[in-house]
Amino acid sequence: MHDVLVIGGGNAALCAALMAREAGASVLLLEASPREWRGGNSQHTRNLRCMHDAPQDVLLESYPEEEFWQDLLKVTGGNTDEPLARLVIRASATCRPWMRRHGVRFQPSLAGTLHLSRTNAFFMGGGKALVNAYYRSAENLGVEIRYESPVDRLELREGRFVAAHAGGRRIEAKACVLACGGFESNREWLREAWGRNERGEWPADNFLIRGTRFNQGVLLRHMMEQGADIIGDPTQAHCVAIDARAPLYDGGIVTRVDAVSLGVMVNRDGERFYDEGEDFWPKRYAIWGRLVALQPGQIGYCIIDSKAIGRFMPPVFPGVKANTLPDLARALGLPERRFMQTLDAYNAACRVGSFDHTVLDDCHTEGLAPPKTHWARPIDQAPFFGYALRPGITFTYLGLRTDDRARVHFDRRPSDNLFVAGEMMAGNVLGRGYTAGVGMSIGTAFGRIAGTQAARAALGEAAHAVA
Template sequence: MEPDVLVIGGGNAALCAALMAREAGANVLLLEAAPRAWRGGNSAHTRNLRCMHDAPQDVLVDAYPEEEYWQDLLKVTGGITNEHLARLTIRASSTCRDWMRSHGVHFQPPLSGALHVARTNAFFMGGGKALVNAYYRSAERLGVRVRYEAPVDRIEVKNGRFVAALLRNGERISARACVLAAGGFESNRDWLREAWGQNERGEWPADNFLIRGTAFNQGVLLKHLIDDHHADRVGDPTQAHMVAIDARAPLYDGGICTRIDCVSLGVVVNREARRFYDEGEDFWPKRYAIWGRLVAQQPGQIAWSIIDSKAIGRFMPPVFPGVKAHSLPELARQIGLDEATFMQTLNDYNAACRVGRFDHTALDDCHTEGVAPAKTHWARPIDTGPFFSYALRPGVTFTYLGLKTDDTAAVRFNDQPSDNLFVAGEMMAGNVLGKGYTAGVGMSIGTAFGRIAGTQAAAAALKKGAQHASA
């Protein structure tokens, strides 16, 4: 039976769209490219949702008002964001949790201490995998049909209207409305190479990128919509949620546990054994996602986070043990860096430290003077053995190149919104995220626009159905 609404994708945004369309009375079919065991896309690796709130609410402490959320987003994006759509996302984040709970999502009690996010982020009990499993159970209970291992390679569009989807197996599925929520192109190595190109050292940086999430986000539909249907696009193809992760992480699906969280508590050096950025710029929820791009710009796309014993116990322990040495020269030799340059870098940094009242939970007054780059917070000499090093590579979570949209989530062609083709999640996140990232905002965007897209698609489909019935 032809569905009223076809949802292409299987992560948070797609599921939100499918659930909202079904609740609005539409017959819904969801196509997930991955096998059932790998369903959920990058959403399965998530942990939390950044939420606006004007007063303490259930699992959120204190207040995180709209203007502060907006200023945080403005800061990390450097102003490369659509304020109208950003504020829509922010406001929607304050009202979605009851709906999420109605579909089986549970939230855990507030976190405190070093994670520093109990005020701004609501954490899913069981993480993102539990969230997508809850949504799939709810979808199936409500009668949403789900097909796995059903990748869509192309869609038919006529005069800006969705007509049908063509699956890789040759099958054609028509529908009265469609929601595209099939992710970015971060798993497509050829496209990453094309986007990043070759640097002045003759390297292809993308060859050294690791993918934190799913292997199924190949960007096939995104490329098809942009190249073949000339859909309006937004964003820079080199911009992405990119984190510095353990260089020993797997190529795909390493997830949150591969992140290295001790960057702010020590120094980071490149292959030439030199520092290249302020390790103490801000708390990790606002600044952890700049480090992947910073490492991507270094020789060989590799760097090392260096700490001493004073930092132990103050950050989330990595999955893999670091390289351990009882002296800094020994550490340099173990990780293969030039010992003389490494020692000059560390000695210059240590001499520049102006230690005040150290507090890794606040923007403290421990800083450097007379060294470049400066370290503006949490600067303490690295002088207490044993010493540890963690090799870092760029870890891509999702890309920001996407389809331009508006507050109806409609795909646009020549600046005209389609009346039955909608987009949500990574495929449109670049409207809000031109660059940078702050923890939990990806799930805020996916949830907000997934719900809008599902509602709009159901309305378009049911309107079309009513017209056919009256004819």
């Protein structure tokens, strides 16, 4: 029997396994995917949002706790647990030396990643390099890893973990960490959550999955059926508007189109539907998937002109190009007359001041609904470009309620040997909304906590200290 069983194979699971092993526990990690697809959604990440009070290696200036908290408060609309959120924020200030010890390397922010050089530490080689570094370290430390080992159910006794069942095998452990993600890859569950809209459509049928196909939510559903305390809205998710040509699974970050704040977004009827310049893109990019999901056919179109080229990270697919706006409308299959009415009204409403996409500038619209609050410039310089966008689900926010010791709760009573980390509990901090890199902050913080607490539960409190 192992001391600690970790179920999952992404960032949070690996942090938990490493911490538990460092604390002296024997650890078994079960990853549902084959080895070549290991890492869950973490393989598609690229940075970690970090609190810091002064410049630190790849991080510029400072990003104090209160600013981080206010950023999170704003994007969630207050739908967050402040003590747990602040725990994550403070943990983000101290985790990088530990990450380096396990082989993770950092680099300065990339060109085109606006506003992140001060707030986010980028992984050298991206999320896949981070995941590989953690797996190497785990193997070197003696963590046993089994791939293609999805867990079907848990044996629980009065809120205590007894054993896991995976492919007909019963696996006992003294403590367990659940870190196997949400249900974003489960199309039927997405359909159930979103239902039909007023147009009779099933919105979820048009969702693309930015990350792993293996996050089916099997254990999340099982834990709900076992009476675990749940938190979150099943329709809330890290949901980004991504290129409609992206693959169904594992498109990752390269399918994102970061040009929205530099142009306008219209739906398939050729109408704008939200303020493209509401705030800095890293604080708003993750609202656009949900906004597009609410549009007819769950599709939107980002329209820019040549002035925007070179000011955003180029996506993997080129945009549709045309020399006139009517030609662009026809190329995108949009109603030309309504499209031109929308673009003409927008262009006429622009009040251009000192354009600067690195600040909340004074370029705005007047007398237009919805407005464009910043970076509003007429779309008038050929050639013109359009990107068809669909909702891209990264991870869902419905999850297990927890506390500052990462414990799973049953009827508000914490388990003493069952813990949770990562996307499976991110809804405690992210009731809605998102800001760049905070998912990795949550997974790293709670993965480390869960691993430490699981080792203590397995081996006894006196034998361990937080690494």
